[in-house]
Amino acid sequence: MTDRPVRVGLQLQPEHLDYATIRRVAAGAEDLGVDLLFNADHFHPVTGPPDGPTFECWTMLAAWAESTSRVEIGALVSGNGYRNPDLLADMARTVDHISAGRLVLGIGSGWFERDYTGYGYEFGTAGSRLDDLARALPRIESRWAELDPPPTRRIPVLIGGGGEKKTLRLAAKHADIWHSYADAEALERKLRILGEHCAAAGRDPAGIEISVMGRTADRDRMYALGARLFTVHTGGPEPDLAGLREFLAWRDERNTTS
Template identity: 45%
Template sequence: MSRPIRVGVQLMPAGAPDYRTWRHAVMYADELSTDVIFGYDHFHAPKFAKLVDGNAAFADVHENVHNFEGWTALASWGEITTRAEIGLLVTGIGYRNPDLLADMARTVDHISGGRVILGVGAGWYETDYTSYGFDFGTVKSRLDLFDENLLRIENRLRQLNPAPVRDIPILIGGSGVKRTLPAVARHADVWHSLLPIDDYRLATARLAELAEESERADGDIERSVNWRDERSAEEYLAAGATLFLTEIWPTADGYDFSTVEKMLKWRDEQG
């Protein structure tokens, strides 16, 4: 299926002077006609360390800065925005009861009039788990739980009364060939990847094969990548990506939307 080019922004709460500043940034992103606005699902601000094989790696210690919980904020976003889809990139499924998470997403979907995206991941930031009393486990145990909980989410969404406004899109982030891509092929409506372009081409081709094996149309899975610049975006666009994201961390002066404005201009120029 043919998809429009879309622009998304992830507005990080960590370090914002107050909630009002974060809230204003969300409203401004919506006013700009940004297609998707994401927060994050971290209880502490992850400190970036490096990128390893297309996956973000972060330091084990967190910075004690202002931070806000994501899902309660999303309920507010549903009221203060009118255009953009909203969600978290991504919900740590290991510390969210999946049946309750499905109900939360359904409720925010109604609050927003059918604009929520349910972003989920296996969870990777140990401090999120241990500081709030959750078992971090191992990579294998988290991925096993991820597979199990995706099924529970889908089952619960089918049981809720009233049902969601629409079939809530599931976004899965990550690029692991053995576990993540098969989960994307089975469950996701959106796949978000941080892979460099050559690796991305291989992974998206593999995802197409896995989707066919799962008796799904490859075109049903939207490809999402991070924005670097226009030249890079056009390479990813040619390789099938249609959703381009950037993240903004706050400063003492608030949020700088100059990159988002450039992305929106590029989007509109594509026709």
């Protein structure tokens, strides 16, 4: 069992909102005591009206790096298929410096076809996108070692997704944080498989922080399984922080009694 403290994140979807509201909600979440502030890397809305307003992920992260002072920031998650790995590494290094070492590089293989076709990228297949991610992760790590100046710290890598043959193998090799969208029943199985991939890679699975979406119904079971990062979601047109407040109170209670 992990001895990590519970952390709580907020994913603020940058869609169906004006930026003044996004900035206000991000500031409010930091004031409430959230540990991580995530956006999402999509070029079009994934919920609500498909042609509603949305904003680009990495430009926003640079703005958050200046407008926040304490929270870690990142994408949940950045789409590898439309981000050149070497350039992404440089973007992450730059936001890392702007934020004084608060960036988490969230990355995944991508899944929303319109992101690709709408901007002229090849969508491929689920397998080809995961193969691209497998090639990208070492390139990102190598680029960080070459940049001048280097990142301010070893930038934590969050890998999102639950594919048991490829994604979990990549998480075992490269992730500091693995983010699952699964419910508690599926999470138990996936953690067992992640442990098997870690053993094959010669890595202690305790070195990977387990991240899940914040669902009240099964959070205690997920905690018992080892999840320690719980991310609550909100977005437009009317973002609501009530769920975040409740999770922060649960976090504090857990961390006090554990």
